[in-house]
Amino acid sequence: MIRNEKEGNHPKMADRQLAKGMLSFAKPYWKLILFSILLTGFIVTASLAQPFILKIAIDSHINGLYNPMISTQQSKAHIVKELLKKDDISFKEIAILDHNVYFRLNPSDSPFQPISGTQKVAIVPIKNSYYLVHGWNKGFNQSKDYKVNSRNNEIKIIGHSYPITLLHSKEVNVFRTNDYQGLIYLGILYLLLIIGSALCTYFQNNSLQFTGQYVIYDFRKALFRHFSRLQMSFYRQNPIGRLVTRVTHDVESLNQLYSQVIVNLVKEVLILVGILILMLYMSVKLTLICFLVIPVIGIVTFYFKKVLRTTQRNLRTLLSRLLSFLAENLSGMSVIQLFAREEKQLQMFNELNERHYRAGMRQTIINSIFNPSIGLFGNISLSLLVWYGGGSVLDGGITFGTVYAFTHYVRQFFEPLRGLADRFNQIQAALASAERIFETLETKPTILNPVHGKTLPDKVHGNIVFHNVWFAYEKDDWVLKDIHFTIKKGETVGIVGATGAGKSSIIQLVNRFYDNQKGIITLDGINIKDVHLNDLRKHIGIIQQDPFVFSGSVYENIRLNHRHVSNEDIIKAAKSVNIDSFFRMLPEGYETMLGEEGTVLSAGQKQLLAFLRAMIADNDVLILDEATANIDTETEIAVQDTLKEMSKNRTTIIIAHRLSTIQHADKIIVLDKGRIVEMGNHQQLVRNQSAYYQLCVNQNKGTRVKEKV
Numbered sequence: 162m163i164r165n166e167k168e169g170n171h172p173k174m175a176d177r178q179l180a181k182g183m184l185s186f187a188k189p190y191w192k193l194i195l196f197s198i199l200l201t202g203f204i205v206t207a208s209l210a211q212p213f214i215l216k217i218a219i220d221s222h223i224n225g226l227y228n229p230m231i232s233t234q235q236s237k238a239h240i241v242k243e244l245l246k247k248d249d250i251s252f253k254e255i256a257i258l259d260h261n262v263y264f265r266l267n268p269s270d271s272p273f274q275p276i277s278g279t280q281k282v283a284i285v286p287i288k289n290s291y292y293l294v295h296g297w298n299k300g301f302n303q304s305k306d307y308k309v310n311s312r313n314n315e316i317k318i319i320g321h322s323y324p325i326t327l328l329h330s331k332e333v334n335v336f337r338t339n340d341y342q343g344l345i346y347l348g349i350l351y352l353l354l355i356i357g358s359a360l361c362t363y364f365q366n367n368s369l370q371f372t373g374q375y376v377i378y379d380f381r382k383a384l385f386r387h388f389s390r391l392q393m394s395f396y397r398q399n400p401i402g403r404l405v406t407r408v409t410h411d412v413e414s415l416n417q418l419y420s421q422v423i424v425n426l427v428k429e430v431l432i433l434v435g436i437l438i439l440m441l442y443m444s445v446k447l448t449l450i451c452f453l454v455i456p457v458i459g460i461v462t463f464y465f466k467k468v469l470r471t472t473q474r475n476l477r478t479l480l481s482r483l484l485s486f487l488a489e490n491l492s493g494m495s496v497i498q499l500f501a502r503e504e505k506q507l508q509m510f511n512e513l514n515e516r517h518y519r520a521g522m523r524q525t526i527i528n529s530i531f532n533p534s535i536g537l538f539g540n541i542s543l544s545l546l547v548w549y550g551g552g553s554v555l556d557g558g559i560t561f562g563t564v565y566a567f568t569h570y571v572r573q574f575f576e577p578l579r580g581l582a583d584r585f586n587q588i589q590a591a592l593a594s595a596e597r598i599f600e601t602l603e604t605k606p607t608i609l610n611p612v613h614g615k616t617l618p619d620k621v622h623g624n625i626v627f628h629n630v631w632f633a634y635e636k637d638d639w640v641l642k643d644i645h646f647t648i649k650k651g652e653t654v655g656i657v658g659a660t661g662a663g664k665s666s667i668i669q670l671v672n673r674f675y676d677n678q679k680g681i682i683t684l685d686g687i688n689i690k691d692v693h694l695n696d697l698r699k700h701i702g703i704i705q706q707d708p709f710v711f712s713g714s715v716y717e718n719i720r721l722n723h724r725h726v727s728n729e730d731i732i733k734a735a736k737s738v739n740i741d742s743f744f745r746m747l748p749e750g751y752e753t754m755l756g757e758e759g760t761v762l763s764a765g766q767k768q769l770l771a772f773l774r775a776m777i778a779d780n781d782v783l784i785l786d787e788a789t790a791n792i793d794t795e796t797e798i799a800v801q802d803t804l805k806e807m808s809k810n811r812t813t814i815i816i817a818h819r820l821s822t823i824q825h826a827d828k829i830i831v832l833d834k835g836r837i838v839e840m841g842n843h844q845q846l847v848r849n850q851s852a853y854y855q856l857c858v859n860q861n862k863g864t865r866v867k868e869k870v
């Protein structure tokens with residue numbers, strides 16, 4: 162049966178609450194995260210610097226334009242010398258201080274008057290030439306200080322009260338032709354950036370992956386710890402497949418968030434901001450033109466973000482349903498085959514599978530529209546750049562290097578935008594998973610330890626009293642009604658009744674798998690709700706009809722957490738019940754590995770194993786719930802003898818359909834539809850000729866029931 166999944170309908174957790182929860186898991190690893198962020202800073206700087214270095218190289222080497230950004234004092238001096246050579250002006254000495262060039266003139270040779278022995282000169286790149294400007298002592302900027310007539314290349318000096326003289330107007334490609342050293346510096350810088358960036362990326366990736374692994378390890382641990390504190394009703398409401406999805410799929414999706422998304426998001430945002438600043442620095446107009454498409458992208462992204470989140474959530478819910486269905490069907494495959502339900506189940510599986518497939522397709526389609534549309538906007542932006550930037554280069558408004566750098570930056574800008582779209586996907590998926598994980602983690606355990614609990618002594622007497630106990634699994638659907646009985650220290654009590662009468666439910670209450678809604682249950686006079694759960698449960702040993710076998714050897718499965726018990730003790734116990742030979746028959750005897758990847762025990766062997774567990778645990782109260790149902794008659798006789806031995810001086814509760822197994826009990830409680838209808842020993846009850854007698858008659862197929870056992 163497909164359970165009614167309520168997952169998709171749960172109220173959405175506030176994003177802030179989610180973020181807080183996720184941060185709390187990342188907090189222990191803040192140093193690692195900070196380290197990654199610092200490395201990210203370097204990686205971003207390096208990736209932003211690379212096109213800029215190329216721009217400088219192009220402008221300096223291809224166009225031969227002087228660029229103050231890379232002008233070393235040496236190259237400046239070099240330009241000056243080249244210029245002076247061309248104009249045949251001789252200066253005795255050139256000194257470069259700060260960004261200014263100072264000449265110590267030879268007054269007799271020079272047409273200029275020295276100013277206190279030094280002449281201050283500016284080197285100004287105009288069009289494709291360098292100019293020495295004399296008489297300058299402040300900034301010298303295009304449009305404020307001079308204008309270039311692009312038709313005849315004439316340069317006009319404007320708006321200066323002090324004399325400015327242009328010394329030189331010849332085309333000189335000084336830098337390009339001669340400054341190989343500058344080029345080498347640029348090359349080395351570029352190489353260092355690339356190597357540095359690669360190293361940082363390596364360390365950043367590792368530290369991020371480590372963070373992700375640490376965090377998901379903690380998440381899994383927290384989930385498992387929480388699962389082990391949750392009451393049985395939680396497991397009734399949540400199919401195992403769904404819970405497995407939490408610990409596997411959902412946690413993995415969070416791993417991506419911590420190891421890739423967050424820091425990459427920081428990186429991408431930094432790159433976007435950095436590019437924007439650099440582009441604005443180089444040309445405001447060109448930047449604005451390139452980014453004409455940004456508002457459209459904003460609207461598209463907002464819309465897709467909304468749709469994607471819903472789709473992601475839907476996809477997760479359906480996957481979880483699919484897994485639950487799968488888990489349920491795989492564990493019940495024998496029943497499916499036995500009742501020839503293969504086709505029906507397949508049809509149900511197909512339905513779910515198809516819904517999951519459709520949701521997956523929807524997500525793929527959304528992504529396949531979103532990603533290329535961001536790419537398209539990037540290309541539109543590049544076209545605008547070529548159109549306007551190209552024209553400006555021809556006009557001389559901006560350099561070719563600038564346009565070249567812009568093409569890099571525009572691409573680089575749209576790359577993270579596309580990445581941002583993927584980040585959105587991952588964030589949506591992670592948020593949907595986080596919602597589920599935190600919802601699970603926030604499920605409050607209802608079977609709680611008392612705040613100020615009472616401690617039971619190491620050994621309890623085992624007096625158990627049910628004081629008018631009422632219990633329902635579902636609200637007001639009473640399974641046990643006004644149950645009242647006393648089991649005295651060392652007594653053996655049998656509980657009988659028709660199927661569904663409530664026998665097992667009584668046991669579930671004794672060890673607090675469930676809590677009764679009304680009445681009180683006491684152990685040695687102490688309300689069991691006042692005792693710490695571990696303290697209570699360590700006194701109660703239960704042998705179930707289908708005991709659980711852990712992965713591990715037979716020894717480990719019997720010993721469980723009674724570490725002090727030796728292998729010899731276990732063998733001795735097994736021999737005493739005459740079941741030693743059963744375990745010796747296993748492929749490697751007591752060393753045989755059991756569980757998922759080991760040997761599979763038969764139902765009877767499992768019960769024998771559970772018997773040994775109980776013997777080793779030596780609890781003060783022993784409960785058997787159909788504990789011998791799967792054991793053959795011969796072995797059962799041996800086990801019954803041991804049971805008699807074990808129940809001496811130990812409170813024992815036995816639930817058995819086979820009434821012969823409880824005939825020796827000190828007291829037999831007969832249940833019918835959740836109520837006690839009879840209580841007494843075998844003889845008394847047979848004499849009563851009522852409910853118990855009727856059960857015995859039914860079981861003996863109408864033959865007379867003997868009082869004597």
Ligand SMILES: Nc1ncnc2c1ncn2[C@@H]1O[C@H](COP(=O)(O)OP(=O)(O)OP(=O)(O)O)[C@@H](O)[C@H]1O
Nearest residue numbers: 397634635640658659660661662663664665666667
């Ligand atoms: N986990 C559960 N959630 C909801 N209802 C339950 C649960 N376990 C049992 N019940 C219901 O409680 C009633 C009593 O069940 P219980 O298992 O105690 O009966 P029982 O006498 O032990 O039956 P049987 O002899 O078949 O083992 C039944 O109607 C059953 O459907």
